[in-house]
Amino acid sequence: PxxxxxxxxxxxxxxxxxxxxxxxxxxxxxxxxxxxxxxxxxxxxxxxxxxxxxxxxxxxxxxxxxxxxxxxxxxxxxxxxxxxxxxxxxxxxxxxxxxxxxxxxxxxxxxxxxxxxxxxxxxxxxxxxxxxxxxxxxxxxxxxxxxxxxxxxxxAQVYDYENDPNNLIPSLDKFSRYKKDSKGVYQPKNKLANRCWKLWHSNVITWDGLVVPCCFDKDAMHRLGNLKNESFKTVWHNDNYKQFRSELMMGRKNIDICANCSEGVSVWQ
The missing domain is CATH 3.20.20.70 (Aldolase class I)
Structure with missing residues (x-):
């Protein structure tokens, strides 16, 4: 909503x-x-x-x-x-x-x-x-x-980067988060290292109080807590947060919002 x-x-x-x-x-x-x-x-x-x-x-x-x-x-x-x-x-x-x-x-x-x-x-x-x-x-x-x-x-973050249906990926390599592999298919430049500073540094609070990991969770699907019902400190240290942090450290590629993330890639030029 x-x-x-x-x-x-x-x-x-x-x-x-x-x-x-x-x-x-x-x-x-x-x-x-x-x-x-x-x-x-x-x-x-x-x-x-x-x-x-x-x-x-x-x-x-x-x-x-x-x-x-x-x-x-x-x-x-x-x-x-x-x-x-x-x-x-x-x-x-x-x-x-x-x-x-x-x-x-x-x-x-x-x-x-x-x-x-x-x-x-x-x-x-x-x-x-x-x-x-x-x-x-x-x-x-x-x-x-x-x-x-x-x-x-x-x-630009391109969701369907392998096909790039909207023809968004620029030809200038320095301005692209993606590069073609040996088969000529676009892949993220980063190697998906299992780390993320944001989970220990910041988060997003939506207008209705939901706490989500970061701005890559554009639809607020990974809900870690709700400030309408509990304190920020409680949410920051709760089991949901601990589990999400652990899952990322074990396998970032398995989390939808993390698999196409710019962590480790130059977003700004």
Whole structure:
């Protein structure tokens, strides 16, 4: 199910874990600016000295929202922009409008200057796939013209990578998580080492309180606990968590979300 993270539940969770929490990411399979309480929650975390980050398609970065974003204390803002022209952008961002993305980025840059603020640090995130790899240099130039702080090129996770039915895997090897084997079939570059730092470092909490291992569990199927019913500390040390960690250490390839994971592979270029 989908829904909105509620402010009361958010505050309750932050109050419980803020002393151990260093970094808070405000996104998981959704657009944060659709939540009317989003920036209030950012401010709440920022006031507790927690580093905050979010990722957006920038379609809702109006002048007003851009000002509120800078005022919220948000530390890092990732703007997903997977093309420099509308024709290229819409191939992956179906229904999206590149002009809105560019306008949103300009609004944030403007308000950082107006309010004399160093934050948020603004990233352009460019997911490199076959249809946009020819615009790698163009996105660098666009970011420079707007005043974006940094461009990051992200490699794409392809579910059916052996067949690549949507023709997503780029021809530029440095931007691909996959390479062809001796039979000419794409395989992940990594060797699936039975390790994962994330299971001892972080997790995902969904809007309705579910705790899942990481962002690769996009449908929240590996449920380790529920903060609506138990404390974070209890979940972190419970049998479900211990079992999942043990299973990964014994055979990562046997866990669906881990078998096509980027652990051990360069995701950012």
């Amino acid at each position: 989908t829904g909105m993270l509620q402010k009361d539940f958010f505050r309750q969770t932050i109050d419980e874990i803020h002393k151990e929490l260093l970094y808070l990411i405000f996104y998981f399979q959704g657009e944060p600016y659709l939540n009317p309480g989003f920036l209030e929650m950012v401010r709440y975390a920022a006031d507790k000295k927690i580093y905050t980050a979010t990722s957006t398609n920038a379609h809702y970065l109006t002048d007003e929202n851009a000002k509120k974003t800078v005022e919220s204390g948000l530390d890092r803002l990732i703007i997903s922009i997977d093309g420099t022209t509308q024709d290229t952008y819409k191939q992956y961002r179906v229904g999206g409008n590149i002009d809105k993305v560019i306008a949103g980025a300009k609004n944030i840059v403007k308000w950082k200057k107006e309010l004399n603020s160093k934050t948020p640090f603004i990233f352009f995130q460019f997911l490199v796939v076959k249809h946009n790899e020819h615009q790698v240099e163009e996105i660098k130039q666009l970011a420079k013209e707007i005043g974006v702080d940094e461009v990051r090129f992200k490699t």
